[in-house]
Amino acid sequence: EYIIRVQRGVSAENSWQIVRRYSDFDLLNNSLQISTLSLPLPPKKLIGNMEREFIAERQKGLQAYLDVITTHHILSNCELVKKFLDPNSYSVNYTEIALQHVSMFFRSEPKWEVVEPLKDIGWRIRKKYFLMKIKNQPKERLMLSWADLGPDKYLSDKDLQYAVKLLSSCSHPYIYKITFATANESSVLVIRPFSEKGTLKDLIYKAKPKDPFLKKYCNPKKIQGLELQQIKTYGRQILEVLKFLHEKGFPYGHLHSANVMLDGDTCKLLDLENSLLGLPSFYRSYFSQFRKINTLEGIDVHCFGHLLYEMTYGRPPDTIPVDSFPPAPSVFVVSVLESILTCEAMKNGMPTVSRLLQMPLFSDVLLTNSEKPQFKIPTKLKEALKTSKECIEKRLMEEQKLIHQHRRLTRAQSHHGSEEEKKKRKILARKKSKRSAYESGEEHSAKYSNSNNSAGSGASSPLTSPSSPTPPSTAARSPMSVQAAPPPLPLPPAAPPLSTEVPTQPSPQPDVSASRGALLSSIQNFQKGALKKTQTCDYSAPRIS
Numbered sequence: 001e002y003i004i005r006v007q008r009g010v011s012a013e014n015s016w017q018i019v020r021r022y023s024d025f026d027l028l029n030n031s032l033q034i035s036t037l038s039l040p041l042p043p044k045k046l047i048g049n050m051e052r053e054f055i056a057e058r059q060k061g062l063q064a065y066l067d068v069i070t071t072h073h074i075l076s077n078c079e080l081v082k083k084f085l086d087p088n089s090y091s092v093n094y095t096e097i098a099l100q101h102v103s104m105f106f107r108s109e110p111k112w113e114v115v116e117p118l119k120d121i122g123w124r125i126r127k128k129y130f131l132m133k134i135k136n137q138p139k140e141r142l143m144l145s146w147a148d149l150g151p152d153k154y155l156s157d158k159d160l161q162y163a164v165k166l167l168s169s170c171s172h173p174y175i176y177k178i179t180f181a182t183a184n185e186s187s188v189l190v191i192r193p194f195s196e197k198g199t200l201k202d203l204i205y206k207a208k209p210k211d212p213f214l215k216k217y218c219n220p221k222k223i224q225g226l227e228l229q230q231i232k233t234y235g236r237q238i239l240e241v242l243k244f245l246h247e248k249g250f251p252y253g254h255l256h257s258a259n260v261m262l263d264g265d266t267c268k269l270l271d272l273e274n275s276l277l278g279l280p281s282f283y284r285s286y287f288s289q290f291r292k293i294n295t296l297e298g299i300d301v302h303c304f305g306h307l308l309y310e311m312t313y314g315r316p317p318d319t320i321p322v323d324s325f326p327p328a329p330s331v332f333v334v335s336v337l338e339s340i341l342t343c344e345a346m347k348n349g350m351p352t353v354s355r356l357l358q359m360p361l362f363s364d365v366l367l368t369n370s371e372k373p374q375f376k377i378p379t380k381l382k383e384a385l386k387t388s389k390e391c392i393e394k395r396l397m398e399e400q401k402l403i404h405q406h407r408r409l410t411r412a413q414s415h416h417g418s419e420e421e422k423k424k425r426k427i428l429a430r431k432k433s434k435r436s437a438y439e440s441g442e443e444h445s446a447k448y449s450n451s452n453n454s455a456g457s458g459a460s461s462p463l464t465s466p467s468s469p470t471p472p473s474t475a476a477r478s479p480m481s482v483q484a485a486p487p488p489l490p491l492p493p494a495a496p497p498l499s500t501e502v503p504t505q506p507s508p509q510p511d512v513s514a515s516r517g518a519l520l521s522s523i524q525n526f527q528k529g530a531l532k533k534t535q536t537c538d539y540s541a542p543r544i545s
Contacts, residue, residue: 153278305340
């Protein structure tokens, strides 16, 4: 048995432990074979599999295996992996829940009929798809999608239901038509025409639309980007519809190649309902790392960068930000990608959609579609959408802030624990120790001299008066204090060394007027220049070799 500690996000409090056997890993690996990826699961061993060295070696191998699947963007989001690492949160069968909701819907709408469930064609765990038909039109195929509410759902139930129903009235040449849409207090159900051609992602990866998501997109057999004219046309069409939605004040934030349907040579946007439901974006794990991407408009532009990279190179980028780009069909493609996906772009913020439309890659594209866009949103609903958009952006900024703080802390801890830094601290500690020992010796010498000079001076020196309180030394000596330090106070007298000149008892003194006069006379006639220079050796201080 192996104990796995799992943490969600940057907070160590949001963590738990699970116990898994090698057979559990093997079962998970067999289920993930549909992706056709070569995953580094340690091989089985029937003899000697209980030896200490073998178990330690296998533990390292299983850790490497988990590292691979949790850093793979598609695998880490699939239901199989999430159930393996967090069985308590993903114990619900969402297919059964979706079927219950769809069955209840058919009671009130008997003209629809389910042909078959489209199992795992999407990446979301809480979104299910069904192939549909109309009873009096048996040859026409439709696709029904059912989705649960997400963490960014800020519309009231009434506004949500109204906004979802409004989607079917939206008419735009680059938005995929919705046949029917309805919502209740816990989920949304949408029906659209089913396209045999599939999505833009299906075209890029040469995949069949009905196949499972892992099979279609994890490990494409042939990696090949689109032609330059396709990149220019599809890119321009997508930017035009994003500009339209931004001007209408309708939040989107869910652009990726699997959400773009192909209708001939025209791209049409899918899943406008996602932002109303508050579902997380496909690329959230990327843009949540960069604090400059903090608006839904900026998110759409960042996601467009991913999509453009995929259209150009036939695969997603390996890392974000991208340091260098492979050769592209045009330098204009690279200039657009550099304005979105480079480290400099992440620091400075995303360009606007209008700015992208003006760039040479898209500015000369002629759009032949003459359909007039129509999407009327009532003023009251616009205000509700604006408030919802602000809440979504606020939650994103809070998450980005936590990630930024965690990253800084981790970086500081890593720097502090480095070998070079440890050496520096040791050298500094030695120097500080030597300096403090030297200062301690000088201070003791000065105190000894002060005690001899001030003894017998009576009330003229408050430090030697027995009734004077000892001033606190910590305020003047604390160099690490965060508070403003007060003016330095005179140092308190140390215990005077044994001397015949200083009385050892502070109790009432006998009459010593004659000897006192002689002492005062001796002090007045004292000449400092007559003294020989000497060095005090204080053996009470610690010695540093």
